Amino acid sequence: MQDETLQDLLRYAARQGVQLTGITPRRLPGRGYGMVATCDVLEGETVLAVPTRALRTLATVPKAISRTLDRDVSVHGILAAHLVLDDTGDYAAWDAVLPTPDDLEAGMPLLWPTKLRELLPTPARNALQRQQTKLNADWEAVKAAFGEGKGKETNGDGNDTGEKLTKSKYVRAWLLVNSRTFYYTTPRSEATLPSHDDRIAMQPVADLFNHAADRGCKAAYAAQGFSFVADRLYKEGDEVPISYGAHANDALLVEYGFVLADNNRWDEVSLDAVLVPKLSSSPQDIIREDLETAGFWGNYMIDAATPGGCYRTQVALRRLLCGGTGAAKRTVWLQFVEGGGDDEDEEEGKEEREELLLECLDDMAELAHKTLTKIERLGKSNVGTESQRNLLALRWRQIEAMVAQAAKKLREGEDEEEGDDRKEAKEEKKEKPKKKEARK
Template identity: 25%
Template sequence: MTDQAVNTLREDCSANGITIHPAIQPRNVPGAGLGVYTTKKFKPGEKLIHVPTKHIFTTAKIPESFLSIPARKHIAVHAQLAAFFAFGSKEDLHQYEHWMATWPGLDDFVESMPIFWGFWSEQILEKLGRPTPKPQKEMRGLTGDHLPKRRRISDEFEHGRGTNRRYIRTDGTDFTFYMWPPFCLSPGLCSWWHTSCNLESAKIDAMIEKVVAHVKSVAEALPELRITEDDEQLAKYLHAWCLVNTRCFYYIPSSPSQKHKAKPPTDPNEAMALCPFMDLFNHMPSPPSPETATSAATKDDIQRPCKARYTSTGFTVTTDSPIPPTKEILFCYGAHTNDALWLEYGFLLPDSTNTFDSIPLDNLIRQSLKPADTSTLEEHGYLNDYTLHNDGSICYRTEMVAWLLVLGRAKWKKVVEQGLDPEEACTSPTGKSKYKKTILSWFEKGRGLATENTMVLNEIVDDLLLEYFGTVSAVAAVQNKSSEEKLAVAKRRRARCLMRWAQISDMVEKGIKKIEAEDE
């Protein structure tokens, strides 16, 4: 992004009544596009930006000549906004051109968002009724020549979703089931640590369904655009869809009378608007409290996300903590895990910095349950939604499953139905030890699978990276990239996956240490 584009936007905003503090300055952030930085020290409560209501872009600003009011009833707000910014006329878009010039390009989203990778990009095409392109040469996936001697393929078959699903023997006795695509995404996205679970519940599937539904609704209302038939048109729409998805703000217009607060829509995704300049701020989670911070930080030393509030007059952004000069000014997009940030925005916060991070344990835990255990948990509302948090702690639901396996079904039912403390209800002298061993067994299985998945990712040779981590051209218009460029993108995608599995391993290790440290 050029400095000229940013400066032009700023001048345009100021000329049109958008207030921007003179001591904040957008600039490029390595690996994160644009960000906003301070040029002086800010105190808590200082106003940084005010965007008047008239400059907040909602569907009300989409001309009826582009999309009729009756047609909008059948199209989600997100899909409407994307359609306008993708296909609006030059005359209609002219007043927004300086703003749009600061937006990321399609390649930024294609490289970072998993829905555009290999297998999942093919799913978008298939669900749109488009044939997926055939590889120029036969690629049968992982073979014995691509793996160390301890792992050889023992069988191969096609079943359900995708092809190239294989059995791979990991050693002389253990038998692990791998599936195409290989272990690359987090269980927080695909709901799986290994392939015995049902992928249809995956979050990435839900996002693909959402994208496809939006494309179809716009294509039906505006058939002349030929979005589902023309590769360039589809890529153009997907670019705009990602722009809206990553840059929107939660917004409910005030009621016309101003006497009553506007009623939010049933679906919060319909309360969506775009704001000039405000969309340049990057994300930070809530910081650790002074009590839990590793350093001797005080409340005033810890930088917190800025506050963005809207009233009938518009959006106002204020500081919530002191910010020293040259520091980046950040928003909090919400209490999102790293998997949610990866899926929705295309980035991962590094190391253990995301205080909201967590991973699901459902797939690990369900395998240790007997059918009767599963029925008991379901009957009492404790089936699924088991979580390991960023600090290594587990949720109460996970604790209750462990106590079921310690107490037995009859006694556990009594604990739940009478609201008893399961630890106090356990009369066995070895009960707490068994409880800890049960949880440790889940963590140790997770540690092993994280190690295995990391190993598989590292061992995928270059001639297979594009099969697993490439992008279908019809989805993202990547036809003009050289083979070397495509391979470089695939390697960066793999590196992102490896980064996430390292974070998962770290969470599991924290969980093991926390359980081992508990008193008997």
């Protein structure tokens, strides 16, 4: 049985020409609404079609709003202003299924208390800062155009219930647009909106698809509207997701207010918190300068497939091992960078790099442990809500697990090599009985 609110939404959507085939929205534990297969859905079947006329875009925002706003306000900011200022009731059925302020507060770090936000992992903190800057610019422009408190909210009897345009309402609307829009690239939007980020649209019902990293219906836009096509067989009762993109959990947390508990093949862990201080400790910041000049400062990641660190991490580790001076070694490092990671003698210095990386992983494990303890302590002083703290703690436990996994793989690699070395040594012993060790 669908709840009344959903039924209203589906009736509203049907009037807009939205067609659902073999799927329907349902409440799902821990993730608000989501789409569920009502029968077996075959790969290649179109499960949802949303015609262009059902979209909320810059073109559907009344001119009284869009023209009043400064040209510099993002389309994101304009759509958010429309969400708050619209008093026509035209979108009431759609608005009724949007997450509540409490839902948003639980997941979106932008709404968390500072003490919790300070404990976010580096990529999440950086993303949050960018988000805050964009939001502030939009809010300042909307406030300047309409004035805080513009419009009166009325209750069922038509009595005023308070101010309409408040910062908290605008922030909520802005976060909703942030987490529920689709890229909407048409010849017109391409011609009139130079920034890709401005070519966005809100879609009724389609905004109830949840995210999965490893699968999901394919979304496509044509002149008549959006369509969503099943990427595989979904059995009756299965959740039918889409993919929001190749996002690591830190990005999902800041942009969408959740992390995937498992199966996020795009997930990665930043080592910046532990590696950047090491890189910054050289005399006169020579190492930092070199890395900045080469465009390799920060964003040092590891993931399940590259426990030895991404290319940027490799560049940083190699530079750190050259030390402050070491001109000859530095030349080799520059060759490595300029060659795009080609290494003529990969074995040279490998052991030191792995040792250094293991040190970083151990430091990261310690940081995760300390952060988890701090979150627990904040809980005792009631900082933030339990949902906020649980979400943050979940992210740090994921980091702890990924770091442990990477360290294990590296150590196993070392053991295997040591094993090989021992074998090699035995072979050599046979050939050259006087030599005690093959290497080291």
